[in-house]
Amino acid sequence: MIAGLTPLSTTDFPGCLSAVLYSRGCPWRCGYCHNAHLLDADSSPALNWQDILSFLERRIGWLDAVVFSGGEPTLQRTLSSMVREVRAMGFSIGLHTSGAYPERLSEVLPDIDWVGMDIKAPFDDYASITHVPDSGKCAKTSAKLVLDSGVEYEFRTTVHPHRLDAEKILRIAETLSEMGATHYRVQEFRPKGCLDKTLLDESETHVGQDISAELGRVFPMLLQQRANPAF
Ligand code: SF4
Numbered sequence: 001m002i003a004g005l006t007p008l009s010t011t012d013f014p015g016c017l018s019a020v021l022y023s024r025g026c027p028w029r030c031g032y033c034h035n036a037h038l039l040d041a042d043s044s045p046a047l048n049w050q051d052i053l054s055f056l057e058r059r060i061g062w063l064d065a066v067v068f069s070g071g072e073p074t075l076q077r078t079l080s081s082m083v084r085e086v087r088a089m090g091f092s093i094g095l096h097t098s099g100a101y102p103e104r105l106s107e108v109l110p111d112i113d114w115v116g117m118d119i120k121a122p123f124d125d126y127a128s129i130t131h132v133p134d135s136g137k138c139a140k141t142s143a144k145l146v147l148d149s150g151v152e153y154e155f156r157t158t159v160h161p162h163r164l165d166a167e168k169i170l171r172i173a174e175t176l177s178e179m180g181a182t183h184y185r186v187q188e189f190r191p192k193g194c195l196d197k198t199l200l201d202e203s204e205t206h207v208g209q210d211i212s213a214e215l216g217r218v219f220p221m222l223l224q225q226r227a228n229p230a231f
Pocket of ligand 1: 027029033034070098
């Protein structure tokens, strides 16, 4: 269920003031996960759903959106009904997902206004990040569902240089572009709360200029963003 709530965020749904709901449980184990306390479905205590709805009711007119994040929100059997209840209050709905459960993603997409989907690695190499065999198949199916849905989205990849080299990042970008994606960005590994402590000892974490230029060739929007950070 829902294990945490951020009452106000300016960064989790582009252009919107949002509250963020964190569900617990995720089938994958990415070493850079900074929500490790949410990964086990039974560990952290759940917030009361009616209390969450009461909180949101008091925020009507103050917040634009509610974002379902995690953990992996599509693990939740009740995701669709939770989304509909919140949507009925007048909020736009954002979803952060890894795409681990394409069927449930397909079920909720009609009620979603914006999706932020993590692309962990080239789809044939997902297990190197998630530690779960064949996880890339689900992710690829989910990415296609997002693209076919017409819902606004952003694909993003977290880059730790010892887990994802330039060749792999470019391969991800080219595959997404071939699938029809136009929105993609890379984000640097953040050490805070990181699940795999060995990643902390490996220093250089930024994506170099060369790869950024190459990415810009595949996704011209990235070049515009670099030229004008406010874009
Ligand atoms: S998919 Fe997301 S929540 Fe799950 S382990 Fe990876 S980073 Fe953490």
